[in-house]
Amino acid sequence: MYSDSEENYLKAIFHLERFSKEGVSTNAIAEQMQTKASSVTDMLKKLADKKLVNYIKYQGVTLTNQGKKTAASIIRKHRLWEVFLVEKLDFSWDEVHEIAEQLEHIASEKLVDRLDKHLDFPKFDPHGDPIPSKDGTFPERNKVLLSTLKAGESGICVGVKDTSTSFLKFLDKNGIALGITISVLDREEFDGSLEIKVGDEKMTISQLISSNLYLKTN
Amino acid sequence: MYSDSEENYLKAIFHLERFSKEGVSTNAIAEQMQTKASSVTDMLKKLADKKLVNYIKYQGVTLTNQGKKTAASIIRKHRLWEVFLVEKLDFSWDEVHEIAEQLEHIASEKLVDRLDKHLDFPKFDPHGDPIPSKDGTFPERNKVLLSTLKAGESGICVGVKDTSTSFLKFLDKNGIALGITISVLDREEFDGSLEIKVGDEKMTISQLISSNLYLKTN
DNA sequence: TTACTTTTTTAGTCTTGTCTAAATATATTT
């Protein structure tokens, strides 16, 4: 249906759209895709011809409904494959992204449906990100950044904001994973660092760390 | 490492090499790949540059050791994915080929190893074809064509020679699948047709059918 | 408003993989 490259652009625009109220800029896409602005312009014209984006010269782009639907289906495939890799093939959550980047382009609706069923219809991927349903709607979850908790509060880790390998490795090394309970023992107002308890371990983490960890509180 | 297209050519040459004692001809590859002879010539030059084939103008090609190893690894991935689709996702054996054609190009050695383990190291795919090991060696199996059996003999279905969708559908419709026991009740010498028993059902099949079904006898 | 900077687009080129049409090599007949 669409080329791998077209699908990657749609995905990039979809992710960028959540942060910009206006249309997404050419340069923003170029940075996200690790490519040149001129290549982006070329592709935007093609996507516009196919009615996947609304593109006005010098004004950035937005996805059409068809574009959104397509992007959601790619994200759906990506996240389902991530669940598969972690749950069934015992990969750790910091290893699966690159492989899922390839698997998300496999074309077969039946395959995706069967995979979804095989995994028992998961609603969130190993990073805690929501898996859109077939019709493109994203499930919601009550999540809050660890950095917003006060001393004495606690919650269960349900996701990360920064998905970089270095951050995920840091979490692994410190025993922080999905489902782990984290309590805030004390908070240093000067630099926003927190003293927390993870399982039985006490540790101090910087504001940068705590503002990239999502918890579910009760 | 190699492009999808390069991998597909290697696979095609690998399969064709088993039938021709000499080098594989340009036209044979073109037919197998559903493309034009001129496109094949172009690609053969590229593969020769990369030391994957031995190519002499007008004389056809053979795979180098590197070429054979690469082809075997692609076939390995293809067949492991087919096992996965049938065993884990409940696809039938006539539906999996196209999807596996896509999955075979996913690059991740770790993924293949984990998949192999997850499937409990299968030696044959759902069509009964051998799955090469990591080092590229193919397992052997004592198999014989149904058409070579005499009246009174029987065996267990372990594979097919013709893998076309129409043939596989015919088998499905008639209750013939891997692991099914087939007995030869009578043989008509005039046209080579056989009266056979499949489970509790008696039926008559043509020579064309019986010469495309592999059985394991004891 | 004019001058300067940044962003975006255009124009032209490159690579990969494909194609058609024409040329050349090999195979087969007579």
Next chain:
DNA sequence: AAATATATTTAGACAAGACTAAAAAAGTAA
């Protein structure tokens, strides 16, 4: 061996997707 047929390669073109360098538009500052 010459004539014909078939197989293969070459030459030139095209589409997709990316790039560089230059031009044009938009944004910012004096």
